[in-house]
Amino acid sequence: MNKSSKQSEQACPVCAFPDLEIFFEMLNVPVYCNLLCPEQQAARNCPRGDIKLAFCPQCGFITNVAFDPARLEYSQDYENSLHCSPRFQDYAQSLATRLLERHNLYDKDIIEIGCGKGDFLLLLCELGNNRGVGFDPSYVPQTDPSQAKQQVKFIQDFYSQRYANYQGELVCCRHTLEHIQNPKDLLKPLRQAIGDRLNTAVFFEVPNALHTFRHLAIWDIIYEHCCYFTPLSLAHTFSFCGFRIGELSEEFDGQFIGLEALPDQGEADSIDRQRSEVEQLASDVNTFASNFKHKVETWSSELKQIEDKGQRAVVWGAGSKGVTFLNVLNIQAPIEYVVDINPRKQGMYVAGTGQQIVSPQFLENYQPDVVLVMNPIYQSEIQQLTQSLGLNTEFMCV
Ligand SMILES: [Zn+2]
Numbered sequence: 001m002n003k004s005s006k007q008s009e010q011a012c013p014v015c016a017f018p019d020l021e022i023f024f025e026m027l028n029v030p031v032y033c034n035l036l037c038p039e040q041q042a043a044r045n046c047p048r049g050d051i052k053l054a055f056c057p058q059c060g061f062i063t064n065v066a067f068d069p070a071r072l073e074y075s076q077d078y079e080n081s082l083h084c085s086p087r088f089q090d091y092a093q094s095l096a097t098r099l100l101e102r103h104n105l106y107d108k109d110i111i112e113i114g115c116g117k118g119d120f121l122l123l124l125c126e127l128g129n130n131r132g133v134g135f136d137p138s139y140v141p142q143t144d145p146s147q148a149k150q151q152v153k154f155i156q157d158f159y160s161q162r163y164a165n166y167q168g169e170l171v172c173c174r175h176t177l178e179h180i181q182n183p184k185d186l187l188k189p190l191r192q193a194i195g196d197r198l199n200t201a202v203f204f205e206v207p208n209a210l211h212t213f214r215h216l217a218i219w220d221i222i223y224e225h226c227c228y229f230t231p232l233s234l235a236h237t238f239s240f241c242g243f244r245i246g247e248l249s250e251e252f253d254g255q256f257i258g259l260e261a262l263p264d265q266g267e268a269d270s271i272d273r274q275r276s277e278v279e280q281l282a283s284d285v286n287t288f289a290s291n292f293k294h295k296v297e298t299w300s301s302e303l304k305q306i307e308d309k310g311q312r313a314v315v316w317g318a319g320s321k322g323v324t325f326l327n328v329l330n331i332q333a334p335i336e337y338v339v340d341i342n343p344r345k346q347g348m349y350v351a352g353t354g355q356q357i358v359s360p361q362f363l364e365n366y367q368p369d370v371v372l373v374m375n376p377i378y379q380s381e382i383q384q385l386t387q388s389l390g391l392n393t394e395f396m397c398v
Helices: 040-044 086-102 119-128 147-151 184-194 210-216 231-240 277-306 320-328 360-366 376-388
Strands: 021-030 047-053 062-064 109-113 129-136 153-157 170-174 202-207 245-250 256-265 315-316 337-339 356-357 370-372 392-398
Touching: 021 277, 021 320, 021 392, 086 202, 109 119, 119 129, 119 153, 119 170, 129 376, 147 360, 153 231, 184 210, 184 231, 202 231, 202 315, 210 277, 231 245, 231 277, 315 320, 356 360, 356 392, 360 376, 370 376, 376 392
Parallel strands: 109 129, 109 170, 129 153, 170 202, 315 337, 315 370, 337 356, 370 392
Antiparallel strands: 021 047, 047 062, 202 256, 245 256
């Protein structure tokens, strides 16, 4: 990890500004944070790739110019569902209710691109008695025959032009666009598929780059995310692809951006410049490499203290943040286990550093002194769970 200021010789995929400037590098990181790995040695020998983040001074878009999509394959072994968490379920429920009410989606057709295991699409269909079609190459057929499932169809594939015959009153897509090297490769075919059905509402949700680069949620930087959007650059991207922006909001304590849009008649050919916002982001980006380094050093010394005191620590959360935290700090022996409430992850191993992923109940015997919480938004739910297990531990949010 070092600060470098060099031209990438790549143009911005959103606005075509030439020569994006690389402002941050993190090399040789696991390419998958969310791939289930059943063997420790295989987890440690996982495929790796480089992150070289570049910033567009014209539209504010941030991208990994070293990203190679051929390294990633989203199969059924890919697991990034957050729906095991009550806090996340509450959020999904309130978001679904809001979308249904705002767009009057009752007895209608809904499409979800990148539906994962289908939890959110099923929720939209259950709450509004809607019909759904979900696209995701990592979809795993479920056996639970709930009523809504009769009305929902899953297609185990990437959404593309060949599925243009599927139409809906709402097209939603959550936590998918940031995985696509050129966001226009998804948005333009989608806009074409919508055609002149100008009432089709579109809702996209992505991680909020302001949270990562301004508020230093540095563990959110992962190889799987080749794009980092701020509210402004997300709006620019949609305008360039023929959409008119409606509601644009920061969600989930500022960790996500939600964008609602409608198809527009034409495409924007230039940016409605909001210079001050892009300039402020440029200054966040310029100081990011040194802020990152400082935060990593602080955590190294915290962990050293835990080790020196002979305390036992576990990481809570085997998602992107946990995997990045362990790999950036290169922690192996001092932390043996990572807790995750998702049963599909339990028994598997963390990519790169190789910790075993265990259930919360495992801690009853293990009795850690310190729980390192990877996302502060889940702290109270984690505290409740550990109290119910009779544990008396210290909590630290990374
Ligand atoms: Zn740009």
